[in-house]
Amino acid sequence: MHNIFITEYFDWRKLQPSRKIQVINKVFEKMGLWVRLSPPIETGVMTCVEQRMNMYHLVTQVLVYDVSGDFVELGCNTGQSAVLFRKIMDYHNTGKTFHVYDSFEGLPEAKPEDGDTPYSEGQMAVAEATLLENFKRMNVAPPIIHKGWFDDTLPVDLPEKIAFAHLDGDFYDSIKVSLEHVYPRLSKGAVCLIDDYSDPDVHESWDELPGVKKACDEYLADKPEQVSVLYAGGFSHAYFHKM
Numbered sequence: 507m508h509n510i511f512i513t514e515y516f517d518w519r520k521l522q523p524s525r526k527i528q529v530i531n532k533v534f535e536k537m538g539l540w541v542r543l544s545p546p547i548e549t550g551v552m553t554c555v556e557q558r559m560n561m562y563h564l565v566t567q568v569l570v571y572d573v574s575g576d577f578v579e580l581g582c583n584t585g586q587s588a589v590l591f592r593k594i595m596d597y598h599n600t601g602k603t604f605h606v607y608d609s610f611e612g613l614p615e616a617k618p619e620d621g622d623t624p625y626s627e628g629q630m631a632v633a634e635a636t637l638l639e640n641f642k643r644m645n646v647a648p649p650i651i652h653k654g655w656f657d658d659t660l661p662v663d664l665p666e667k668i669a670f671a672h673l674d675g676d677f678y679d680s681i682k683v684s685l686e687h688v689y690p691r692l693s694k695g696a697v698c699l700i701d702d703y704s705d706p707d708v709h710e711s712w713d714e715l716p717g718v719k720k721a722c723d724e725y726l727a728d729k730p731e732q733v734s735v736l737y738a739g740g741f742s743h744a745y746f747h748k749m
């Protein structure tokens with residue numbers, strides 16, 4: 507499978523430093539400092555190419571080994587990652603169904619466990635229609651959409667068996683409720699990919715959603731699975747295999 511499509515949502519020109527950043531970096535250089543400013547990550551881009559490579563390989567693995575169960579994404583937003591999953595599923599001609607979950611009202615309230623995250627209630631609200639438009643634009647079949655808060659949808663709307671889960675709910679409570687409902691349904695060998703999990707003991711990475719690691723570590727504390735941290739460019743990523 508050619509994997510060039512992984513980059514389709516990226517505007518690579520935005521990765522070039524602006525004139526202003528170049529001037530500031532020149533000043534740093536003249537001052538003999540080693541620090542450099544990076545170009546900002548494009549607003550609205552939810553994942554970087556390194557994360558999308560991780561997704562590509564993990565989804566492929568589940569399909570090649572024919573792990574039993576369906577695909578779920580908890581926190582789909584406009585469907586940037588969901589479209590990628592669907593494309594890989596289509597290439598493998600899988601009969602598995604794909605379910606996505608989102609409030610479409612943005613994030614819930616942050617809790618003390620979320621630390622001093624810059625993210626807040628209502629952020630990332632998006633119309634369900636935007637997700638559908640993106641699937642159409644990318645020429646792939648739409649997923650089964652479960653609109654609502656995870657607390658309401660997950661207890662009643664998850665497939666019986668899950669082969670691949672993408673947890674991308676950002677906050678402590680959202681990840682906690684995701685694991686409580688998804689974990690028991692994961693088949694042996696299933697992959698559970700967790701966005702925004704940052705563990706500075708393994709690798710210094712983007713760490714603005716500390717509630718994600720806290721929720722995972724607490725939930726998995728008495729389970730045999732261990733979270734593996736993945737290199738994720740300017741973001742953070744981790745996963746575990748269900749035993």
Ligand SMILES: C[S@@+](CC[C@H](N)C(=O)[O-])C[C@H]1O[C@@H](n2cnc3c(N)ncnc32)[C@H](O)[C@@H]1O
Nearest residue numbers: 552581583586587608609612655656674675680
């Ligand atoms: C970072 S975005 C997902 C990005 C998407 N997976 C991608 O990579 O393109 C997080 C999403 O989770 C949703 N979300 C977070 N907590 C939720 C909850 N408790 N119930 C429902 N949706 C939630 C938000 O509405 C938001 O759209």
